[in-house]
Amino acid sequence: MLVTGQDFPAAALEIERAAGVVQPRVRQPEQDEAAKVRNLRQTWAEGSALIHGDEAMTYLAGRGLKIETAPDCLRLHPALPYYDNRVLAGKFPALLARVVAPDGRGATLHRTYLQGGHKAPVSAPKKLMAGKAVAGAAVRLFPVSACLGIAEGIETSLAAAHLFGVPVWSCISAAGIQSFEPPVGVRELIVFGDNDANFVGQAAAYAAAHRLKRRGLVVTVEIPSTAGDWLDQLCAGAGPRGAGNCRDVPRELPTIGGYSTPSRDVPATAGDDAKTGAGKSVDVPC
Numbered sequence: 001m002l003v004t005g006q007d008f009p010a011a012a013l014e015i016e017r018a019a020g021v022v023q024p025r026v027r028q029p030e031q032d033e034a035a036k037v038r039n040l041r042q043t044w045a046e047g048s049a050l051i052h053g054d055e056a057m058t059y060l061a062g063r064g065l066k067i068e069t070a071p072d073c074l075r076l077h078p079a080l081p082y083y084d085n086r087v088l089a090g091k092f093p094a095l096l097a098r099v100v101a102p103d104g105r106g107a108t109l110h111r112t113y114l115q116g117g118h119k120a121p122v123s124a125p126k127k128l129m130a131g132k133a134v135a136g137a138a139v140r141l142f143p144v145s146a147c148l149g150i151a152e153g154i155e156t157s158l159a160a161a162h163l164f165g166v167p168v169w170s171c172i173s174a175a176g177i178q179s180f181e182p183p184v185g186v187r188e189l190i191v192f193g194d195n196d197a198n199f200v201g202q203a204a205a206y207a208a209a210h211r212l213k214r215r216g217l218v219v220t221v222e223i224p225s226t227a228g229d230w231l232d233q234l235c236a237g238a239g240p241r242g243a244g245n246c247r248d249v250p251r252e253l254p255t256i257g258g259y260s261t262p263s264r265d266v267p268a269t270a271g272d273d274a275k276t277g278a279g280k281s282v283d284v285p286c
Contacts, residue, residue: 047075058117102181136181142167
């Protein structure tokens with residue numbers, strides 16, 4: 001890939017041709033809405049809870065995150081197909097994250113393809129699965145709290161939770177930050193934006209803060225003092241910081257090295273989950 005400038009599927013195909021072993025090209029079929037839901041449920045069911053030493057926990061540790069017990073909204077898939085332009089490029093372990101809509105119902109799954117404790121050598125190791133609309137949605141790494149933080153990536157959210165001592169949800173991207181809809185019960189919000197050279201992260205953070213402030217929430221924006229995100233700050237040795245306007249935060253909850261979402265019974269219906277804003281995932285994502 002480095003020498004030829006090709007992407008992973010093209011480089012792999014060229015190597016296979018040179019070796020005289022050409023794998024059949026399997027094209028992913030188009031999916032209707034019902035098929036998307038079935039695929040989401042099957043993928044989630046094939047995953048398992050994260051445990052120490054597995055591919056996902058090794059990856060998170062390699063990013064600088066020491067986690068005692070992983071949130072229930074994360075799972076590890078042992079061998080998830082990776083498609084590039086609907087062509088199967090291979091199978092890799094994948095960190096699955098359940099993306100939840102503002103009403104508490106599952107919307108889709110976020111995938112981080114892995115290999116050897118690192119991101120897999122593919123063109124886009126982080127992808128959302130085809131599913132429902134994700135505007136306003138988030139990966140609920142912690143239960144709903146009166147004071148809540150949001151950040152872009154999963155790793156960045158975990159880092160911000162450690163640095164500021166508040167529960168932080170991942171909105172996946174800058175666009176997700178900008179469209180985030182807090183569930184009932186949130187009174188104060190900290191937006192942990194990225195310090196981007198092109199100001200995309202900062203713009204999204206302040207746009208979300210402006211919109212939600214006008215709706216009556218107490219909102220604070222936190223941007224790293226140097227280029228990068230809050231995971232970069234954690235890895236650079238930044239110590240614990242203040243929690244903005246938050247006053248009634250369970251600060252023992254997000255401590256990296258000894259936290260998890262509190263266990264609770266699986267709700268009878270997705271509606272019950274939406275009312276309670278629980279952080280624990282049900283058996284299927286949709």
